[in-house]
Amino acid sequence: MKKDVRILLVGEEQVGKTSLILALVSEEFPENVPSRAEEITIPADVTPEQIPTHIVDYSSFEQTPDVLDEEIFKADVICIVYDVTNPETIEKIESYWIPLVLNCNDDDGTPQNKPMILVGNKSDLSEHSTMDTLIEIMNKYSQVKTCIECSAKLVKNISEMFFYAQKSVLYPEDPLYSQETKELTEPCARALTRIFKICDLKGDRILDDEELNRFQYQCFKSPLKDEEVNDVKNCVKRNTADGLKNNGLTLTGFLFLHKLFMERGRHETTWTVLRKFGYGDDLELREDYGDAGLDIPSRSTTELSELGNDFFTRLFEKCDKDKDGALSPEELEDLFSVCPIMPWNEEVLSCIQTNENGWITYDSYIALWVLTTYLDCNRVFSWLSYFGYMHGEVERQLSTAVTVTRSKDVDLSKRQTSRKVFRCNVIGPPGAGRTTLLQGLVNRSLEEIEGRKDVAETKFTINTVDLSGQEKYLILCKITWNQVDIELLNSKKCDVICFLYDQSDPSSFSKVLEHYENVMSGVPCLFIASKSDLPAVVQDSEIQPSLYCSLNNLPAPVPFSALTKATLTKDVFKTITHLAVYPHLTGRKSQFFSTTTVLSLGFGTACLAAGAFLLYKYLRHNKT
Structure with missing residues (x-):
């Protein structure tokens, strides 16, 4: 205005x-x-x-x-x-x-x-x-x-x-109504249709008396009296063939009423409704409508709040017409019919676990919103504004849908966290199996993903991991091999870094080792030996992976295979999540041994270190 x-x-x-x-x-x-x-x-x-x-x-x-x-x-x-x-x-x-x-x-x-x-x-x-x-x-x-x-x-x-x-x-007439056609303009009808769908909380394509009164109060701060509701319905019934259904107002009836307002010169009524639901004079949602003004410190992250989770849950239940716990393509289209675009394409669906039909289940649906909130909460605010978060059963501010976590530094000092969402950056050379690891998180095996371009291009996957009876969200992020740099390795945006190497390729471990030795931030690190279904070979490295991890106070390399559903290794994801939730239990590299360091110790010292390790293994073997 x-x-x-x-x-x-x-x-x-x-x-x-x-x-x-x-x-x-x-x-x-x-x-x-x-x-x-x-x-x-x-x-x-x-x-x-x-x-x-x-x-x-x-x-x-x-x-x-x-x-x-x-x-x-x-x-x-x-x-x-x-x-x-x-x-x-x-x-x-x-x-x-x-x-x-x-x-x-x-x-x-x-x-x-x-x-x-x-x-x-x-x-x-x-x-x-x-x-x-x-x-x-x-x-x-x-x-x-x-x-x-x-x-x-x-x-x-x-x-x-x-x-x-x-x-x-x-309250200009021209954007809303055409004097030539005597009809609502297409942008006006489209905006009112979105508003109708938002106010149809039950998803039955009618506004019953309760929903109609809630709409009236939110827009004009005064409910309709019973006789006023009856007058509205009688007017619609007299002038439209299908404006009422089951004694409720249909979309046809809703649009008719606004056309009637135009014909009677009551443009301000329709404009009040449009502006209440975020529309500007151009009948597009205002830029400030989806701006929650949330301040996010650099060491904090964003997660869905309980209110945000509840809102998306009700939205799912509203669109899941057949109540099968998943959104079919038609139901998914209905979900985003109040939005300017359909944002969830095939690549997005590769980020989550789907059912046997390739449809989004409830758990995966929530996981996608958790992922979007973590990566870009402002984008979530935009979608929430499209969906009408501020116009549900109770009027709320957009910011209440998101929780800003406390600083990771505070979590480290207190050795505990209330966070539910954790990110792991996956680094590995081409052919090591980064895509396979990411898809393994969402329960897809190699035989299921071979040849799928949308899967190969997916940068993130997300799923829940049960950790001591508590449900955590784990996000895996695939890092492009030729874009790994010092800044990325020491980013405070991730909770764990996984270095993935192919245990059947002798040159694989030394490649990731070069990058690991640039990690100085204290972010927990884990080496993953992929393709564990194949025979392990000696790595072309001065120190083999297990000894290297032992010398550097790191967890032993974790084997991973996703050749088939039967061989899909899932324990690795619990290990990653445990490192993310309890980083203070992880070695801090205070006594870091690089390959160069071992060589510089001199031949005798290096042999002593290796001999002690072999003696330990020998004694342990004889005990058993």
């Missing part, structure tokens, strides 16, 4: 433009009328719409045609004043004033299409109305929004005249 309104009064000399302005301000007819009134600003608190209003007078005696063109350009609405007792001033409306306004263009030459109000003054001096003539003019020009007869002398209809002028700017 505009922040202020600028009203310009034009017309022939002596029609009473200045008198109308002065009578509005003083609430009495002025005895001495100057040739032109100075610009007047009416404060917001004394206007019906609580919007500051600037009223500008024009006089050809004092101002030039160039000044008039400039004032028309700056004005939001033009009031063309005529004398009801002087036919010549009426004739000049169509022969001069309307064409003058219509020819006023923007800087780029686009017609401004400003609204116009036709104002007949001196009605106290005439016994006959000029409305019939004026209505003919209105029917010719869609820019002429209304006409009214006033009397400055009797101070009659003056405040109404300025109210209509203000209303034509604040």
Whole structure:
């Protein structure tokens, strides 16, 4: 909505433009009328719409045609004043004033299409109305929004005249209704359809009395009385064939009512509804509508709050028509029908575990929103605004759907965390099985994912992991091999780094080792030996993986295979989650042994270290 309104009064000399302005301000007819009134600003608190209003007078005696063109350009609405007792001033409306306004263009030459109000003054001096003539003019020009007869002398209809002028700017008709087709415009119908679906909390495609009253209260802060509800339904029933169903209002009936508001000049009713649900003057959702203004410290993360989880749960239940616990393609399309685009494509579906039909189950549906909240909570706020989070059973602020966790530094110092979502960056050379590991998290084996491009391109997967009876969300992030750098390795955005190597490839471990030795941030690290279904080979490295991990106080390499569903290794995901939840139990590399360090110790020292380790294994073997 505009922040202020600028009203310009034009017309022939002596029609009473200045008198109308002065009578509005003083609430009495002025005895001495100057040739032109100075610009007047009416404060917001004394206007019906609580919007500051600037009223500008024009006089050809004092101002030039160039000044008039400039004032028309700056004005939001033009009031063309005529004398009801002087036919010549009426004739000049169509022969001069309307064409003058219509020819006023923007800087780029686009017609401004400003609204116009036709104002007949001196009605106290005439016994006959000029409305019939004026209505003919209105029917010719869609820019002429209304006409009214006033009397400055009797101070009659003056405040109404300025109210209509203000209303034509604040609640414009053109975006909502076409005078040519006598129908709602397509953008208006689309916006109202979204609002109807949001208010249909039960998802049965009707607004029952409870939902209708909730909608009425949210928009206008006053519920409908029983007789008013009945009047609305009777009106819809008389004028539409399918506006009611099971005594509830259908979408057809809902759209009919707003069309009726347009025909009766009650544009403000529909605009109030649209603006309550976040629409701007262009009938697009305002940019600020999905802005929660949430401040997120660098060492904190974002998770779905209980309120956010409950909202998405109700949304799922509303769209799961057959109650099978999964969203079919049709149900998924219905879910996002209130949004400008369908955001969940095949690649997104590869991020989660689906059922045997490839459909999103309830758990995976929530997991996707958890993932989006973690990665970009502002994007979640946008979707929440599309879905009508602020217009459910209870009005809420967007920020209540998200929880900002406390700093990871505090979690480390207190050695405990309340977080539920953890991220692991997966680093490994091409062919090591990064995609297979990610898809293993969502229970897909290698035989299921081979040849699927959408799976190969997936950067994230997410699933729940049960850790000592508590459900945690684990996010795996595949890092592009040629984009691994120091900054990424020491990022505070992840909770664990997994270094994946192919145990059947002798050169694989040394490749990931080069990157591991650049990790200095203390982020827990884990080596994963992929393709454990194949025979392990000796790695082309000065130290073999198990000894390297032992010397550096790291967990032993974890084997992983996802060749088939039967061989899919799942314990690795519990290990990763445990490292993320309890990072203080992980070695901090305070006595770090790199391959270079071992060599520099000298041959004897290196042999001593290796010999001690082999002796330990020998003694342990003999004990058993």
